[in-house]
Amino acid sequence: MKILHVISGGETGGSRKHVITLLEQFDPSEVTLAVFQEGALSEEARAAGIGTVLFAQKSRYDLSVLSRLSAFIKKERFDIMHTHGPRANLFGIYIKKKTGICWVTTVHSDPALDFVKGGLKGTIFTKISLYAVRQMDHYFAVSERFKQNLVSLGIRPEKVTTVYNGIHFTEEPAKAAAIPVPEQAFVIAMVARLHPIKGHEIVFEALRRLDVKPHLLLIGDGPIEDELREKVKDIRDCVHFLGFRKDVASLYAASDVALLASYSESFPLALLEAANERIPLISTDVGGVGELIAEGETGWIIPPGDAEALAEAIRQAMKADVKQMGEALYEHAASNFSLDQLHKATKDVYTTLASR
Template identity: 85%
Template sequence: MKVLHLISGGETGGSRKHVITLLEQFEPSEVTLAVFQEGALAEEARAAGIRTELFAQKSRYDLSVLRRLANFIQAEQFDILHSHGPRANLFGIYLKKKTGIRWVTTVHSDPALDFVKGGVKGTIFTKLSMYAIRQMDHYFAVSDRFKQNLVSLGISAEKVQTVYNGIHFTEEPAESALLHVPDHEFVIAMVARLHPIKGHEIVFDALRQLEMKPHVLLIGDGPIEDELHAKAQDLREHVHFLGFRKDVANIYAASDVALLASYSESFPLALLEAANERIPLISTDVGGVGELITPGETGWIIPTGDAHALAAAIRGAMQADVKLMGEKLYEHASNNFSLDQLHKATKEVYVKIASR
């Protein structure tokens, strides 16, 4: 069995980590990664020993790559195409029709929200993305809630497999990164691309409500970086834009709490990475976070878009025994969200689909 994973290649967030950690669990002869551009994803994949092929585009609208991809699929005799992200999903429509390959996807975000604030182009691409998402042979949902989201789009529940994200949990936390914040200050780490769906503005609003403000580290880059810098000007002593970082584990290890403020997620890999560093979580009620966080014991779950609730959760965290909560979270996460279960469940679906 041979599986071709297709992704744009420009990802720097959870989907990048998910793809690499998943492919690492398979034999090198079983999986190949195809990308449309060089970047951190391709670099890390090659370093991990994953066969990675570049199908470079002159622009994201360059469709000449489709014929080359179709020829590659047929020449290499792949059994399954596994797409990740809107662009790969759109291209999958052509590839399936041209080659007849079985097609599965992992939906890493709500397709209805991928192109929010995209204007007319965003509206067009959302419609195309929603069309593509209905054409596949099988789907991986990284939480039961996300499975129900797919079913609500008219997709048969029989075609959707819940497969929780997983990571390799370590016996000891990483070494703490050196942070440029005053000693003994409360530190919150937020790993999220700078995109409207991630809720950074709600974080800023919540901080403005706090008399005692923590230091918030924003790890990631994205299309609204300049806009967010401008909106956080009055908070610049407490909000730190760190950009894309490869030492996320070390930053988590140096922090007191991890934060997710998204309006929509599936099952955030960043929260598992925080759990591995033994720090509790503050998260909006999205995706499968309820299966990871026990409110009051391992973290806080708040409504989406609610700055008042977020401010209250931050106050609670600053008064709590976060070390004890972090240890409880690590114990729960390491027992339930391993790479072994991710690999086993994914391969079972591959075998079933390939045998049809």
């Protein structure tokens, strides 16, 4: 059985980590990764021993890559194509028609929101993206809630398998990184692309409502960085843009809580990584978050877009025994969200599909 995973290659967030950790669990002869650009993802994949092939584009609109990728699939006789992200999904429409390959996907975000703030072009791409999502042979949903989201788009329930994200949990937390904050400061780590769907502006508004302000680490890059930097000038002393970092575990270890403020997610891998570092979570009620966080015991769950609810959760966190909460979260996450379960469930679906 041979599986080709297809992703744009420019990802620096959760989908990058998901693909790398998943493919690492398979025998190298079973999986190959195809990317359209070099970047952190392809570098990490090759370093992990994952066969990685570049189908370079002159621009993201260069469609000549489709015939090359289709020819590669036929030559190597792949049984299944597994796409990740909107660009790979859009290209999958052509590749499926050209090769007839069995096509599956893991939906890492709400396809209706992938092109938010994209203007007319974004509206067009959203329609095409939603069309692509409906053409696939099978779907991996990383939470029960996300499965229902796919069903609401017209996908038959039997074509969707819920497979929780997983990571390798370590016996000891990472060594804390040096961070640009006062020694006794309360530190919140937010690992997220700088993208409208991630809710950074709501976080800024919540900080403005606090009399005693924590220090916020923004870990990640993205298309609205300049816009966010402009909007945070009045509280810039407590907001730190750290950009894309490879030492996320160490940054979590240096923090008191982890924050997710997204309007939509499937199952945030970043929260599992925070759990591994024994820090509690503050998260919007998205995706499978409710299956990870026990309210008031291992973290706080708030409605998306609610700055006051977020501010109150931060107030509570600043008074709580975050070390004890973090340990409780670690025990729960390590027992239920391992890489072993992710690998087994995914391979079972591949085996069933390949035998048809």
